[in-house]
Amino acid sequence: MTTTKNETLGESGERKEDVKRQKLMEDDDDFEKNQALVKEEVVDVHSLMRPYYAHIFPSKQLFEWLSYEGATSSKESRKDQQQFIQNREFCFTLKGEIFVRYNSYQDEKSLRKDLKTKVPGKIDIGPVFSHNPKNRLAYGGSFKPVERELVFDIDMTDYDDVRTCCDQAKICPKCWPLMNCAVKVLDVGLREDFGFEHILWVYSGRRGIHAWVCDERARKLSDEERSAVAEYFSVFKGVEGGGEKKKTNLSFGSGKRAWGGGKMHPRLEEAYWKVLKPFWEKEFLPAQKLMESKKHFETILSMIPDANVRQKAEFDFNTNKMPTVSRDGDVDVNTWRWQRIVKAVEDELRGPKVNWDLTSCLQRIIFSHVYPRLDAEVSKHMNHLLKAPFCVHPKTGRVCVPIDPENCDAFDPFSSDAPKVHELLQEYKKFGADENAVKKTAMGKALETFERCFWSKLKVANEEEKKKKMMMNNNNVLNESNKNSNAAADMEF
Amino acid sequence: MLTEKEKREAKQLDRESYNVSLYDQPPNEDIKLEEFEKYALDRVRLLTAIENALSSGKKPEELQELIKEKTKSLKLEPKSIADEVSHYALRLAFCRTESLRRQFLTSEVQLFKARFREMKGADKAKFIEHELDYNSMDSKEFEKLKDELMDVLCQARSTGPRGKDREQWMMSEHKRSKYYKVKFENVYQLVKMRDVLVKKGFAYVHESAVDAIVMTEFRAKLSKNLGLAAKRWNAFVESDERARLVPVINSLRTKELGRSDYGSDNANGGPSGTGIVLNKELQRLAEESFPLCAKNLFKAVKHEHHLRHEGRRQLQLYLKGIGLPLEEALVFFKTEFTKKPGCNNEKFEKDYAYGVRHSYGKEGKRVDYTPHSCMKCIAANPSKGEYHGCPFKTFSEEALGAALSQMKIEPSKVTDIVKKAKNKHYQLACSDVFEAVHGGEFIEGGLHHPNQYYEQSRKVLNPKTNEDSDGKEKQAVPTPPQQKEEQTAAAAAAPKVVAA
Ligand code: SF4
Ligand SMILES: [Zn+2]
Numbered sequence: 001m002t003t004t005k006n007e008t009l010g011e012s013g014e015r016k017e018d019v020k021r022q023k024l025m026e027d028d029d030d031f032e033k034n035q036a037l038v039k040e041e042v043v044d045v046h047s048l049m050r051p052y053y054a055h056i057f058p059s060k061q062l063f064e065w066l067s068y069e070g071a072t073s074s075k076e077s078r079k080d081q082q083q084f085i086q087n088r089e090f091c092f093t094l095k096g097e098i099f100v101r102y103n104s105y106q107d108e109k110s111l112r113k114d115l116k117t118k119v120p121g122k123i124d125i126g127p128v129f130s131h132n133p134k135n136r137l138a139y140g141g142s143f144k145p146v147e148r149e150l151v152f153d154i155d156m157t158d159y160d161d162v163r164t165c166c167d168q169a170k171i172c173p174k175c176w177p178l179m180n181c182a183v184k185v186l187d188v189g190l191r192e193d194f195g196f197e198h199i200l201w202v203y204s205g206r207r208g209i210h211a212w213v214c215d216e217r218a219r220k221l222s223d224e225e226r227s228a229v230a231e232y233f234s235v236f237k238g239v240e241g242g243g244e245k246k247k248t249n250l251s252f253g254s255g256k257r258a259w260g261g262g263k264m265h266p267r268l269e270e271a272y273w274k275v276l277k278p279f280w281e282k283e284f285l286p287a288q289k290l291m292e293s294k295k296h297f298e299t300i301l302s303m304i305p306d307a308n309v310r311q312k313a314e315f316d317f318n319t320n321k322m323p324t325v326s327r328d329g330d331v332d333v334n335t336w337r338w339q340r341i342v343k344a345v346e347d348e349l350r351g352p353k354v355n356w357d358l359t360s361c362l363q364r365i366i367f368s369h370v371y372p373r374l375d376a377e378v379s380k381h382m383n384h385l386l387k388a389p390f391c392v393h394p395k396t397g398r399v400c401v402p403i404d405p406e407n408c409d410a411f412d413p414f415s416s417d418a419p420k421v422h423e424l425l426q427e428y429k430k431f432g433a434d435e436n437a438v439k440k441t442a443m444g445k446a447l448e449t450f451e452r453c454f455w456s457k458l459k460v461a462n463e464e465e466k467k468k469k470m471m472m473n474n475n476n477v478l479n480e481s482n483k484n485s486n487a488a489a490d491m492e493f
Numbered sequence: 494m495l496t497e498k499e500k501r502e503a504k505q506l507d508r509e510s511y512n513v514s515l516y517d518q519p520p521n522e523d524i525k526l527e528e529f530e531k532y533a534l535d536r537v538r539l540l541t542a543i544e545n546a547l548s549s550g551k552k553p554e555e556l557q558e559l560i561k562e563k564t565k566s567l568k569l570e571p572k573s574i575a576d577e578v579s580h581y582a583l584r585l586a587f588c589r590t591e592s593l594r595r596q597f598l599t600s601e602v603q604l605f606k607a608r609f610r611e612m613k614g615a616d617k618a619k620f621i622e623h624e625l626d627y628n629s630m631d632s633k634e635f636e637k638l639k640d641e642l643m644d645v646l647c648q649a650r651s652t653g654p655r656g657k658d659r660e661q662w663m664m665s666e667h668k669r670s671k672y673y674k675v676k677f678e679n680v681y682q683l684v685k686m687r688d689v690l691v692k693k694g695f696a697y698v699h700e701s702a703v704d705a706i707v708m709t710e711f712r713a714k715l716s717k718n719l720g721l722a723a724k725r726w727n728a729f730v731e732s733d734e735r736a737r738l739v740p741v742i743n744s745l746r747t748k749e750l751g752r753s754d755y756g757s758d759n760a761n762g763g764p765s766g767t768g769i770v771l772n773k774e775l776q777r778l779a780e781e782s783f784p785l786c787a788k789n790l791f792k793a794v795k796h797e798h799h800l801r802h803e804g805r806r807q808l809q810l811y812l813k814g815i816g817l818p819l820e821e822a823l824v825f826f827k828t829e830f831t832k833k834p835g836c837n838n839e840k841f842e843k844d845y846a847y848g849v850r851h852s853y854g855k856e857g858k859r860v861d862y863t864p865h866s867c868m869k870c871i872a873a874n875p876s877k878g879e880y881h882g883c884p885f886k887t888f889s890e891e892a893l894g895a896a897l898s899q900m901k902i903e904p905s906k907v908t909d910i911v912k913k914a915k916n917k918h919y920q921l922a923c924s925d926v927f928e929a930v931h932g933g934e935f936i937e938g939g940l941h942h943p944n945q946y947y948e949q950s951r952k953v954l955n956p957k958t959n960e961d962s963d964g965k966e967k968q969a970v971p972t973p974p975q976q977k978e979e980q981t982a983a984a985a986a987a988p989k990v991v992a993a
Contacts, residue, residue: 192693193691193692196694217694227681232684264644264648
């Protein structure tokens with residue numbers, strides 16, 4: 001839609017002045033022009049937001065989730081419950097990139113009402129604060145965030161140096177699997193290592209994915225502890241020299257290889273063997289054709305600390321050596337070239353003198369290309385906003401929908417798996433009077449994923465938490481009544 | 494099976510066997526008020542000694558020795574009543590402002606560290622299990638995780654020897670008894686480095702990594718408790734039976750540790766300062782009363798009409814501390830900076846005005862930043878073309894000698910002072926300068942802050958508070974306009990929004 005508008009603009013701009021203006025704009029600043037284009041789409045998507053909030057947006061589910069019934073511990077838990085959700089910040093982005101921070105709601109009804117009147121293009125979710133954010137000024141310094149889901153943000157833009165298909169905000173089926181790779185690595189790690197169970201994965205609506213870790217323990221992590229978890233999962237540390245050198249913070253055991261030396265941290269070992277290595281060899285190399293691109297091939301070579309191996313690989317590349325079809329008909333040339341490198345490294349290592357760096361270079365190459373690249377800053381602070389699930393991406397019109405982590409390969413962001421807002425509204429119209437109309441649209445599937453992969457389990461946990469706290473409260477009442485005042489406690493500072 | 498009571502008693506016995514306290518139980522004994530005061534003052538002496546040792550750059554071993562000695566001479570043996578009581582007394586005395594808390598925390602952590610280091614292996618293990626609630630691993634779990642634990646120990650960067658010796662070290666260290674099972678949150682530093690095995694929310698920590706953790710734990714707990722103490726102070730003051738302690742505690746703070754943090758109270762003509770200062774007075778005051786660090790920056794900005802970031806920061810905060818209002822500071826820096834070719838008013842507004850306002854807590858996080866202490870200045874490492882830091886450290890011997898001679902200090906004293914500076918006793922050297930230019934008057938309680946230097950100097954040179962002398966002038970100073978609260982505050986607290 002944008003392109004057509006742009007073309008008409010160009011064609012109708014025949015008057016000299018217009019042409020001149022247009023020219024000026026191009027010379028002046030490409031960026032500005034892009035901005036202009038994007039804005040047009042914003043307006044377009046924006047006009048659909050009102051009906052979207054009115055008919056389709058699942059504010060009930062969102063609100064129910066963020067209320068964490070059972071999260072509070074008081075005897076008057078109903079009142080507390082309301083206070084808990086009331087202290088949660090919702091940030092709206094209104095038309096024209098105006099941020100309205102510190103909105104808060106006591107119930108779903110008031111949220112819905114506000115959505116109707118303000119019609120935000122985007123909703124971000126902030127932390128639960130110590131007090132109602134609306135009254136924050138009255139509390140001064142004691143107003144601060146007290147809890148918030150542990151969140152992760154992974155953007156395809158951070159993979160530009162390893163993608164040959166797209167760049168920046170663009171994604172395509174050839175690079176999207178990088179995101180699946182990230183889901184697989186992180187989801188297992190969060191569950192197995194940290195014991196988290198309630199993780200909501202969502203497609204951001206444009207070029208990446210988010211994870212919301214909602215276990216009570218995760219929500220209560222301090223900023224330092226969040227940073228630690230984020231760093232635990234951060235391996236790739238950026239590129240130097242125009243994408244030449246890729247840095248990782250891998251560390252390998254020292255000592256003799258014979259007794260376990262050379263291994264990485266167990267989490268990384270598992271990620272490597274179960275996810276990264278197969279993905280790299282079978283999916284990523286053929287899709288991105290890295291071993292056919294001079295630039296990427298050279299980057300890989302530069303990470304091999306052995307001249308013999310490099311020479312062999314270069315020979316294959318320069319003579320354009322191909323796998324012989326007779327032996328294995330469907331071998332991809334990229335995979336094949338990689339396997340030749342692997343073999344060359346192994347041969348070299350069998351030699352008399354061991355080059356320790358060489359033993360780990362294959363791991364370093366694979367990690368630096370396909371290991372999840374977190375935007376760690378997002379995870380590190382409780383007080384950080386993140387786009388709410390189910391809201392519409394203002395630039396693509398796609399809805400931010402849940403992904404089933406067990407089955408992430410099946411999620412196709414180019415299909416109705418990630419429905420566009422105008423499609424949803426059309427579908428909705430079709431089912432019109434039906435009271436289950438929303439369920440019959442593509443949103444139905446998204447809600448089913450939400451329920452099955454996330455909410456159903458969280459709901460049970462909330463219930464249990466509630467019971468536990470009620471019991472504890474009862475006990476406390478008992479204890480309190482026969483407790484003597486403790487003199488020492490007076491001085492407790 | 495031990496009963497609860499037996500367990501408690503066993504724990505109590507263990508507690509007595511190791512010589513370090515986390516101060517998690519307030520002392521329960523009755524003591525006399527005089528004792529209370531004496532213990533508290535003794536601890537102030539101990540902590541001050543630690544602080545001074547730190548700022549004069551003592552090595553860890555020297556510090557360790559010093560702490561041992563002082564502890565003995567002041568009779569503050571770990572876990573004695575005196576030790577416990579004095580710690581709690583000082584918590585109260587130091588809890589009231591951020592900078593006092595930081596000061597207290599730093600010295601207490603050093604004290605704890607020194608005591609922890611003195612502890613023997615077996616005692617250490619008992620301490621870890623009882624005080625920190627670390628659990629040892631059971632053998633079934635150890636069998637299951639043995640190999641992974643080994644892999645982690647092998648690749649961990651933060652502990653154990655490197656290179657050839659590591660193999661030997663690991664052979665002897667990789668035992669069940671050497672591992673502890675703790676919530677991962679408690680050892681987040683190790684988690685962050687991936688230097689620990691993490692399973693289902695628990696981290697399996699090797700003994701060799703515990704020391705560092707204990708320190709952070711101690712620091713975190715104390716820091717939190719200080720915050721709590723500050724909050725509860727009022728309630729404390731009101732309770733009748735405590736009321737008699739209050740004057741003692743207050744005097745601890747004001748007399749012995751009377752360290753104002755030189756915040757913007759001064760720039761607002763607040764109580765702790767010596768009144769408001771105006772631009773036209775700066776030149777004179779710089780000559781009369783600035784310590785060398787501030788003099789140096791002041792001279793640099795007058796000559797070069799520019800200062801790099803760190804220098805601007807140090808000078809701005811210092812000037813705020815002596816009572817220069819924001820408006821005056823803006824005028825001062827603008828006048829100087831725009832004298833430099835290539836810097837017009839517009840550039841100043843764009844590049845530098847923000848920084849000035851920031852220093853005054855009117856931008857960014859709106860924190861009322863405190864002026865740099867001597868320690869902070871000394872810690873700085875200015876490069877060529879920068880003038881911040883402490884000149885006693887940064888100047889060459891010749892340059893320092895020249896600067897002192899310019900201040901009309903006699904040659905024999907100059908030699909002395911330069912020698913002190915060369916031996917890294919920067920603050921002592923600076924105090925000597927004070928003495929030399931103030932007719933033998935010296936700085937009460939030792940020099941620790943450039944603004945303290947200034948205030949003492951004003952007191953000596955101008956015993957009447959300048960409040961009566963030029964009160965009228967002061968009223969001519971425009972009061973800073975109130976911020977347009979709502980909008981600007983929201984804009985300043987720029988939301989960290991993640992674009993998807
Ligand atoms: S000792 Fe302190 S006051 Fe003296 S020059 Fe150094 S930093 Fe400034
Ligand atoms: Zn692509």
